[in-house]
Amino acid sequence: MTALFPDQGDLINAVYVVAVLAFILGLKAMSSPETARRGIAYAGAAMLVAVAVTFLSPGLSNFALIALGILVGGGIGWYWARVVQMTAMPQMVAVFNGMGGGAAAAIAAVELLSAIGNSATAALSVAGAVIGSISIAGSVIAFLKLQGWMRQKAIVIPGRQVINTAVLVVGAGFGVFAVVRGATVWLLPFFLLLLVYGVLLTLPIGGADMPVVISLFNALTGIAVALDGFALVNGPLGDAGYAMVIAGTLVGAAGSLLTLLMSKAMNRSLGNVLFGAFGATEEDGAAVQGTMKPIEADDAAVLMAYANQVVVAPGYGMAVAQAQQKVKELADLLEAKGVPVKFAIHPVAGRMPGHMNVLLAEAGIGYDKLFDRDEINPEFATTDVVLVIGANDVVNPAARRPGSPLYGMPILDVDRAKNVIVIKRGQGKGFAGIENDLFYKENCRMLYGDAQQAVGKLVTALKRSA
C-alpha cells in the first residue's frame, strides 16, 4: 500500500468511513423530492466500494464461493426487480427486505457455529438471528399476500397471542440454551421456531396494513444487521462490523420512525396494526341502507363535461388495471373542454404511501394537479363530480361512524360532492373487507368495469360529444 494507507486495514476503514457518510447523505437526499434520485446514486456508489474493499480483508478464503454467491444473488435480484411491473413494487420491497433479514440470520448462524464459545459474540448473534429470522419469515408472508398467492385477508387463529408468545419465548429459549451450553445442536429448533413466529405474526395482518408491516420488517432487518455488526466487531475482522452497526442502526431508526408515520397516516397505533387483526371481524348491526345504482359511460361523460370541476380519487384498482395513461388522457380531454381536473391523493391509497403519486407521475400528470387529503377535503362540497377510480376504503364514509372497524381513519370526503362516479370491477368489498357506505348513497353512481376499460369508455364518450 502507499504511504497514505500504511496497511490494508487503514484503506478498508477509510473506504467504510466514506461509504457510511454517503449512506447518511444519500438517505438525507432521499427525503426530498428534488434530490431523491441523487440520494440513491450516492448510496449505490457507496455500497459498491464498500463491498469491493471487503475482499481485501485479511484472512479471507472461499473467494470462489463468495463470487458465485454475489453473481447468483445479485443477478436474480437485479433481473427480478427490472422485469417486475411497477404495481408489484410494494411486494418487491418486502421480498428484498426479507432477503436482507435472511442474510442477517444466516451470518448470525455462521457466527454461532464458529464462535459459540465466545459469550458476547454468541449472545449478540442470537439477538441478530431472532430479529433476522422474524424479518425474513414475515416479509415472505407479506410478499405472498400482496402478490395474491395467499389469502389477503387477516387469517386469525384462536388464542393466537398466547400461541405466538409461547413460540417466541420457547424459540429464543433454545437460542439461549445453545449459548449457555455451547451446543450448536439447539440452534436448529431455535431457527425453526423463530421462522414460525415470523409467519404467525404476519398471518393475522390484513392486506391493507401490509405497507406498515413491511416498513416495520425493514426497520427490524436494519436492527438485525446492526446486531450482526456488533458480533463482528467483537471478532477478528471488526472493520466490516462498524459499517454494519452504523448502516443497520441508521435504517433501524429511520425505518421505525417511518413505520410510526405510516400508521399515523392511517390514524392507527402500531399495536393495533400488529395485533388488532384488522378487517377480520365483520361489523355487526348498522346494515347499509339502499342499493348500488349503476351509470352508463355516456351519461357519466356528460356529467363530467359540464361540471364546474372534476376531482379524481384514484386507488389500487387504477394501479392494477394500469389505467394511469387513460386517466391522463381523460384529464387532458376534460381540461380541453375547460373543466379543471384535480387529483385527490389519500396518503395510503394503493398499497403504499405515495403509490398513487408515483403512478400518476409515470403517466405525466404534473405535481400541481395532485392534492393531499387535507388540501382537497374542503373542496368536495363545491365540486360537481368526483370520479373514484378503484379506491374503496379510503373513500368509505363509514370511517366517520363510531363502531365501524374503519372508525377514525381520515378519509377523502368524496361523498360530500354533488355527484360521485365510482369505477369498480364488481360489487365486492375493499381490501379491508368492509362494506362501503358510499356506494349506497343517493349521489353515488357505479360505473362497473376494469379501470382501464371504464376510463377508456369515458374517453371515447367524451371524444364523441366533442
Next chain:
Amino acid sequence: MAADLWTALFIAILAAFTGYEVIGRVPVLLHTPLMSGSNFIHGIVLVGAIVALGIAQTPLEQAIGLVAVVMGAMNVTGGYVVTERILAMFDRSKRKGGPS
C-alpha cells in the same frame, strides 16, 4: 465487555439519532421510495456475509455463509433497482412539468 463493543455502542447511539433526524419531516409522497432506499442501505449486510463466508471453515458454515451472500446480494441489487425505478418516475414528471 470488550472495548470495541463499547465503541460500537457509542456509535450506534449516534447513528440512531442520525437516522431519526434524517427522516424527520419527510413528505408522505416519499414514504415508499424512502422505505425502498433504506431497504437498499441495509444491504450492507452483504459485507458481513462476505466476511462470514470468508472465514467459514466447515462445509456447513460454508453452505450457510453462501446462503447469506446470495441473500445479501439480492437485497443489494434488488433494493437498488426498485428504488431507482420508483425515483426515475419522479424525475420524468419533473421534466414534463416544464421548467422549474
